[in-house]
Amino acid sequence: MAWDEWERLKADAAARGSTGMRLNHVPTDPGGSGTGDLKSDRKAWTQAGADTKGLQDDIAKALGKLDDGQSGLGDASGVQSAAAQKELYASWKKYVGDVKGRCGELGGLLERSGHDLAMSDAEVKAELDRISAKYHDTEAVGGDPKGR
Template sequence: MAWDEWEQLKADVAARGSARMQLNHLPDTVSGGSSGVTSDKLKSDKKVWAKAGGDVKGLKDDVGKALGKLDDGQSGLGDGAGCESAAAQKELFDSWKQYVGDVGGRCGELGGLLERSGHDLAMSDADVKAELDKIKLKYQDTEAVGGQAKGR
């Protein structure tokens, strides 16, 4: 392409006016303008958010039942004194009991956040992220115990 052609193309574009990009809204698909009116492409359904939150909170109940079964299965072991494998099994059980309990707690808090977010639809993305970060910090995974090679 010759330099003159390039200059002519740039001049033609400048004469038509530059296309402006605006990232903070969707075009109004109803009137064809860009009045900032919400289009039908972006939807949020409060019932769906509330149901998702309720379902996640329901996982807490299921985790609680599983934890009860785990506890029942552990009941006959005792404290494990005098038997290394029993002591190791109790250590593993205690670790999993805490971990599974934390999973249930995380489900409860996350489900509640989803329900509140859907019910109000008033929380900003930053507020929701801050709440998620609090949950993440509160329920950090437990350190691994047992079965780890030490110093190798």
């Protein structure tokens, strides 16, 4: 590129003037500071994480009660209802255990987000997606309720 062509391009750019900075294609408020109403409170994020992780204690108590209620079943062989109840118990124990694990992981993510607020939206979304994939819920029993 010739020197005079470079000078012409710089002059053209200077003549157009500044367009101002726009984040994520959202124009700034005319006459305003452009900061909008976005606020983030570290304490709120951290407290939400601690509260979510705190749910694990109550869930652990519920799992203990579930175990206690199951203890009198004994041998389920030969009794269909007892075998079905034992299968249901195992299913619920796994599900409630997964809920407990999900609370712990989600609470930890919220706490980490609150402590440093340094995670990007993409990083938080990736963590949430990882948690969702790990604790994928089962489909609802009884068919699709939308048609009812």
